Amino acid sequence: APGSMSRASREVKKVSGELFTLTYGSLVAQLIKDYEDVAEVNKQLEKMGHSIGVRLIDDFLAHTSTGRCQSFPETVDILCKVGFKMFLGVTPAVANWSPDNKECSIILDDNPLTTFVELPDHQSDLLYSNIICGVLRGALSMIQMRCEATFAKDALRGDETTEIRLRLVEMMEDEAPPSDD
Amino acid sequence: SMIFNFYLFDRKGTCLYFCEWRAKPGAKPPSAAAREADIKLMYGMLYSLKGFVTRISPTPPKFGFQYYKTSSYKLNFFETLTGLKFVLTTDLNVGDISSELREIYSQIYVEHVAKNPLVNLEEPIESELFKERLDRYVRNLSFFHH
Numbered sequence: 001a002p003g004s005m006s007r008a009s010r011e012v013k014k015v016s017g018e019l020f021t022l023t024y025g026s027l028v029a030q031l032i033k034d035y036e037d038v039a040e041v042n043k044q045l046e047k048m049g050h051s052i053g054v055r056l057i058d059d060f061l062a063h064t065s066t067g068r069c070q071s072f073p074e075t076v077d078i079l080c081k082v083g084f085k086m087f088l089g090v091t092p093a094v095a096n097w098s099p100d101n102k103e104c105s106i107i108l109d110d111n112p113l114t115t116f117v118e119l120p121d122h123q124s125d126l127l128y129s130n131i132i133c134g135v136l137r138g139a140l141s142m143i144q145m146r147c148e149a150t151f152a153k154d155a156l157r158g159d160e161t162t163e164i165r166l167r168l169v170e171m172m173e174d175e176a177p178p179s180d181d
Numbered sequence: 182s183m184i185f186n187f188y189l190f191d192r193k194g195t196c197l198y199f200c201e202w203r204a205k206p207g208a209k210p211p212s213a214a215a216r217e218a219d220i221k222l223m224y225g226m227l228y229s230l231k232g233f234v235t236r237i238s239p240t241p242p243k244f245g246f247q248y249y250k251t252s253s254y255k256l257n258f259f260e261t262l263t264g265l266k267f268v269l270t271t272d273l274n275v276g277d278i279s280s281e282l283r284e285i286y287s288q289i290y291v292e293h294v295a296k297n298p299l300v301n302l303e304e305p306i307e308s309e310l311f312k313e314r315l316d317r318y319v320r321n322l323s324f325f326h327h
Contacts, residue, residue: 054302058295061262062287067243068262142263174232174264177194177225 017089021115028128042127049134050141057139060086072168073101075145079136080106088112105152106136108162119156127151133164144172184325185254185270187315188223189290191303192264196220197294198306202319227258227266247279261286275324289314 031041060066060083069075073094080092089112096105113129127133133149140147146169153159189198199220204210211219234246248257255275259267259282267282267290293311294300300308319325 051298055295055298058261058263058265058286058291062283062291066262144264174228175193177221177228 017112018115021112024113024131025117028126032123032126038123038125042125042130045127045130046134046137049131049136050138051134052131053135053138053140054142056087056135057142060139071101072145073097073104075140075143076104076106076166079139083139103165103167106164106166108164111155111162114156117156124157127154128156129154129162136164136166141172144174146170146172183272184275184319184322185272186268187270187319188220188266188268189306190224190227190266190268192266193303194224194228195303196224196305197265198311198315200312200315202325223268224266227268231260247277257282259283259286265290269319271324278322278324281322285315285318289318 028041028045031044032038035041035044064082064086066078066082069078076094080094085091090108090110092109093107094104095107098104111129113132117128119126119128130151133151136149137147148167148169150165151163152165153161153163155162183203185201185203187198187200187202188196191197199216230249231245235242245260246258248255250256250273253273255271255273257269257271257275257278259279261267265286267285269278269282271278289311293308293314294306295302297308300306306312
């Protein structure tokens with residue numbers, strides 16, 4: 001029966017957290033080898049994250065039956081409490097809202113991507129976890145929110161916390177059908 | 182009851198997939214150009230109708246419209262928050278199938294299209310697995326009759 005198919009394939013499949021962390025690490029290491037330029041590596045990680053985010057959002061929505069949020073703060077709240085939890089296994093805190101409710105900080109006390117990592121001095125500009133910023137930007141763009149996400153603080157680079165600054169640039173309208181001409 | 186057609190559009194209006202299970206009785210199959218024109222009209226109608234129901238609604242609508250009926254068919258509609266539009270046209274005896282359309286989204290589209298990193302999400306779906314799973318799912322629905 002069609003109904004039973006959902007339950008069977010909806011089980012959460014688990015992969016070892018260590019394998020995940022190591023796989024991500026070797027990806028970053030390979031990018032450093034290939035590009036030799038830290039700024040370019042940061043950019044590539046963000047781009048990869050973006051292509052993950054635009055796919056992950058449908059997986060997230062399909063499996064959580066989330067309704068439309070009424071505000072950007074509500075969206076960010078669900079993103080952190082449900083989204084981060086579902087895909088990274090951690091729940092970051094949301095803080096430092098700007099007065100217009102368009103900008104906030106996502107604070108990660110525990111970043112599973114960096115478990116085994118220590119930055120060498122000559123790579124202190126590397127945004128090791130920049131893929132997360134890309135995922136956020138990609139996922140939010142699919143629900144009509146054009147955003148910017150950047151690492152404001154990174155425990156890996158000596159800050160006391162890891163903090164992503166997230167800013168809503170604009171709400172995008174539905175695209176009109178192409179006109180006949 | 183009967184199921185006629187399936188349409189899937191992305192938020193830019195690209196028809197990602199179209200499939201027909203039962204054509205108009207006695208009608209010649211339309212030319213590719215006529216088919217394309219029909220699909221364009223369908224998207225234009227969905228877009229306008231969505232705008233219309235939102236505009237006319239006394240309170241901010243939680244969902245858009247879910248179906249409409251004419252004297253000869255029913256159009257069932259489900260839109261995701263990412264703007265994907267799933268459409269299934271059926272005859273008038275088919276009841277509420279919003280959960281079936283949701284299932285096509287979560288079990289067939291997400292599993293075989295969204296999660297496949299090698300698929301370009303903005304182009305018509307070529308995946309045989311997607312086509313086959315959709316066809317099997319629809320044929321197995323209790324209201325699909327041959």
